[in-house]
Amino acid sequence: MPYRSIVLVKQVPDTRSIRGEVMTADGTMNRAALPAILNPEDLNALEMALQVRDQYGGTVTIITMGPPQAATVLREALARGADKVILLSDRKFAGADTQATSYTLKCAIARVGEFDLVFCGRQAIDGDTAQVGPQVAQKLGLPQITYAESIVSLEAGEIIVQRAFDLGTEVVKCKLPCLLTVVDSANRPRPASARRRIRNKLAAIPSEIPALLAQWPEFGDPAALQSYLQKNGLAIPVWTAADLAADEALLGLGGSPTQVHKVSYVVLEAAESKEIPATPEGIQALIDELVQEYILG
Ligand SMILES: Cc1cc2nc3c(=O)[nH]c(=O)nc-3n(C[C@H](O)[C@H](O)[C@H](O)COP(=O)(O)OP(=O)(O)OC[C@H]3O[C@@H](n4cnc5c(N)ncnc54)[C@H](O)[C@@H]3O)c2cc1C
Structure with missing residues (x-):
């Protein structure tokens, strides 16, 4: 039986590359000085979803919420094997804490409609809260399996998953649809394929069209390039607050009850x-x- 999977991925600064010049005098991080990457455990989540598709058929849809630059991680996901990608981007999403982030993601998943499995990384390497996956599950009313390390079986609307902890493992089962947060010991993410990378080189959101046209003037004008991207499945959709039928009071800074009281540099x-x-x-x-x-x- 084919499974429809959704994978939530986040673009993060590569905090593994922190050097002295990245830290500012007040102890905060200069994000611009770090390369932006696809959150490492989200690659494990993507790999688990791709393995489900390889074995049973189905689709893998990627959703990320972020600024327009986050389209880069969507191209990366396409090059690694994802079928569809969606960017959630709107000034109204800015300043979101985990509550507002998970609400926005939940609205997007609801808009995608039918799905069997939602995969997240366990934790993002910048925010580090590990709250978003569980909060999305709670808001969608889905059962969740955190710390997922491997899928033991998947059949008849039921999944059995091995969870990994410091001191051992646990095997649990639950009904589909459900949400999994995936740990880094789950698998070795497949590299991007050169063929898929070349095929998706032009995949773009509308605001990237002028830069793309400067690189490929043979397309003539923005409308012609946009229509080429549409025809070839390379137009990355961007969903805004208006597309999500969301309660705007719950989005972005206004929908974020968390207040950062103090940042200490240890x-x-x-x-x-x-x-x-x-x-x-x-x-x-x-x-x-x-x-x-x-x-x-
Ligand atoms: C008051 C406040 C204001 C903030 N303002 C900003 C801001 O302006 N800009 C900013 O970048 N951050 C901001 N943050 C940080 C932001 O809240 C977190 O980055 C975000 O909510 C995700 O939390 P996390 O990084 O701890 O993710 P985790 O909970 O550790 O992530 C777990 C998993 O959830 C999924 N996930 C997490 N975030 C996303 C996403 N955006 N898209 C898709 N999947 C995702 C991924 O699968 C990830 O592996 C703010 C935080 C607070 C408290």
């Missing part, structure tokens, strides 16, 4: 560090100390 003092000699004795002494402190059991 600096580990040298006094808190200890040098361990790289010898068997040094390592044994460290293990003994960790056991004594109940850090290792």
Whole structure:
């Protein structure tokens, strides 16, 4: 039986590349100084959805909420095998906390309509709350399986999933449709295929058309290029607040009850560090100390 999957992906600054110049004096991060990437665990979520499609058939639709630049992660998802992509972008979405983000995503999923599975990453590497997936499930009234590591079986409207924790695993089952948040140990995301990357090179949102036309003047004018993209399935749809039939009071900053009270920059003092000699004795002494402190059991 084919399954209709939706994968929620977020464009994030690559916080793994943080160097000194990225941090500002007040302890906040200069996002512009970091490359923007597709959130790593969302790649695991995408891979799980693609494996479901490979095995059972169906479709994989990607949704991201972000500024126009987030179209880049949608092209990346197309190059890795996604069937359809949708960008949610509107000034009314700006300043959203996890409540407003999950409400916007829920409205978009409702607009997509019929689906069997929603996949999210467990956590985004910038916001780091791991709240969005569970909140989307709650707002859609769906059962959710967090920390999903593998799909054990999928049949007759029911899914069995292995969940991964620090101390072991748990196998749970639930009825479809449901939402899964996927951990990084789930799989090794497939790389983008060169053929798909070339095919989707022109995939664009309307505001990217002028830049695309400057690169490909042979298309003549914006309308001709837009019509070429439409005909070839390369026009990335952009949904705004008006498209989502959303309650605008629940979107963006106005719909965000969270207030950031204070941001602290944690600096580990040298006094808190200890040098361990790289010898068997040094390592044994460290293990003994960790056991004594109940850090290792
Ligand atoms: C008061 C306030 C104002 C904020 N203003 C802004 C702002 O102006 N601009 C800004 O960039 N951030 C802003 N943020 C941060 C923003 O709330 C979070 O980035 C966002 O809600 C997602 O939370 P997270 O990063 O913790 O995601 P997590 O909950 O850790 O993400 C889990 C999973 O949910 C899915 N997901 C998360 N976000 C998205 C998304 N946008 N699209 C699709 N799928 C997604 C992904 O699958 C992801 O792996 C603000 C936060 C607060 C508290």
